[in-house]
Amino acid sequence: MATESMVSGKVQMDRVSRGMKTERVFIVARKEFTDQVTGWRFLVILALFLAIALVGTYSGVVSYERELDRYSEQLAAMDDRFDGPERMMPTKPPVADIYSSMFLTLISCGGLLAIAVGFDLVSREKESRSLKSILSHPVYRDEIINGKALGGIALLALVVGGVLAISTALLLVFSIVPAPGDLWMVLTYAGVTLLFFVTFFSIALAISTLCRESGSALLLSMIVFIFLVLLAPYATTHIGMAFMMEEPDPAAYGGDISSEEFQAAITAYYGQFNLIQSITNLVSPQMATNALIQGISNSSGATLEDMLGRIWSSIAALTIYPVIFFAIGYTRFMRMDIR
Numbered sequence: 001m002a003t004e005s006m007v008s009g010k011v012q013m014d015r016v017s018r019g020m021k022t023e024r025v026f027i028v029a030r031k032e033f034t035d036q037v038t039g040w041r042f043l044v045i046l047a048l049f050l051a052i053a054l055v056g057t058y059s060g061v062v063s064y065e066r067e068l069d070r071y072s073e074q075l076a077a078m079d080d081r082f083d084g085p086e087r088m089m090p091t092k093p094p095v096a097d098i099y100s101s102m103f104l105t106l107i108s109c110g111g112l113l114a115i116a117v118g119f120d121l122v123s124r125e126k127e128s129r130s131l132k133s134i135l136s137h138p139v140y141r142d143e144i145i146n147g148k149a150l151g152g153i154a155l156l157a158l159v160v161g162g163v164l165a166i167s168t169a170l171l172l173v174f175s176i177v178p179a180p181g182d183l184w185m186v187l188t189y190a191g192v193t194l195l196f197f198v199t200f201f202s203i204a205l206a207i208s209t210l211c212r213e214s215g216s217a218l219l220l221s222m223i224v225f226i227f228l229v230l231l232a233p234y235a236t237t238h239i240g241m242a243f244m245m246e247e248p249d250p251a252a253y254g255g256d257i258s259s260e261e262f263q264a265a266i267t268a269y270y271g272q273f274n275l276i277q278s279i280t281n282l283v284s285p286q287m288a289t290n291a292l293i294q295g296i297s298n299s300s301g302a303t304l305e306d307m308l309g310r311i312w313s314s315i316a317a318l319t320i321y322p323v324i325f326f327a328i329g330y331t332r333f334m335r336m337d338i339r
Contacts, residue, residue, distance in 0.1 A: 024140075028147025029154065036117065036155045045113050046159055049106065053163045056105025057170065060098035064176070067093035095171070096182040096189075100297045102167055103189045107196055107289050111229060114197040115221045117155060118204035120214035121148045122333060145333040149205060149326060156197045164190050188296055195318045196289040200225065202322040206329035209336065233284040240276035245269055278313035288317035 036042050071092050122145075164186070168178070178186060204221045211217040248265035250257050257263075281288040292314035 024143045025147045025150065028144055029150035032121070032148050032151030033154050036151065037158075041116065042155070045116055046162065048113055049110070049159050049163055050166060052106050052109055053102050053167055054170075056102035057098060057167050059105065060101030061171075061174070061176070063101060064093055064095065064098050067097075094182050094185075095176055095178040096185040097297065098171065098176070099164075099167070099178075099182075099186045099189050100293055102163075103193045104290060104293055106163065106193060107286060107293075110193070110197055111200040111225055111286060112222075114156060114200040115204040115218075115225060118152050118201040119208055119217045119221045121152060121205055122208040122329075123211050123214045123217045124208075141334050141336075142330070145209075145330055149202075149329075152201055152205065153198055156201060157194055160190055160194045160197070185296060189293055192289060192292050192296075192318070195322070196285060199285045199318055199321045199325075202325040202329070206325040206332070209329045209332040228284055229286045233280045233287045236280045236283050237276065240279065244272050244276065281313040282317050285317055285321055288314035292318070 171178070203224055204217070207220050207224065208214075208217045211220060245268065247269055248262060250262060257266075277291070281291050292311050295311040295314070
């Protein structure tokens, strides 16, 4: 009986300890979130996000109106006594395409803004020597780094949600109403965009733990950004294309493009091309995000297997990068010499 009481008491103490630990993480996250939201940097970042989103929304609306005019012309050109198959009916463009354009535009520069949120989360504390003061309170290192990460992610979620809400309000003002079927696609675009921002935020957070000064952290974050957004996809694509087989020439197969030999060759060619694209997506979070949003946007009529075959590398990239860089930042912070 005594042994059972001791075990029960230990389990209860562990539960209380975990609860207190979780509470302290949320306290740190709330403080970090509040400090960020009430600072001037948040207003600048939010204004830039909104400006970029408005440009993307305008571009999407123009494209949507063009497609809507084409749809109306196709309807007007049809006979009233149309007896053809239903699949010949023109398809009305979805409002979700406007959101796709907006988020793709937001992604083009959003990585820099995500870096601006996280590049000095730890290095700023080092410079002000406030980390030593923080750790003198009953709070542990893992609670600090987890709380800071959670607070930064919450801030990015607030920005993405705010941009989505304002863009939707503008579309409603212009009588452009998303259909219920568009809702899941719009939310998926927002989730993918948030994951993209979290990726570069985790990179900035990791670098912030590695550098002693915020200026060095910002510079190194910019170098990593340029490498992942510009250099890595460019090098991967060109190296892959250099080793890729030549596109099959129908003349070499007697002009018979339906022959088994030609079909096998063209299948192998596009298989290599898709492999290069997948590798490019793996090394570049921005290319991965673009491919993921476009893949979801063009998924109408595609099977789940075909869709996953196109976007698996994008999902892998947007999962691996945040995990790896947060692990680097976490490990470095836990072993940091604070004086």
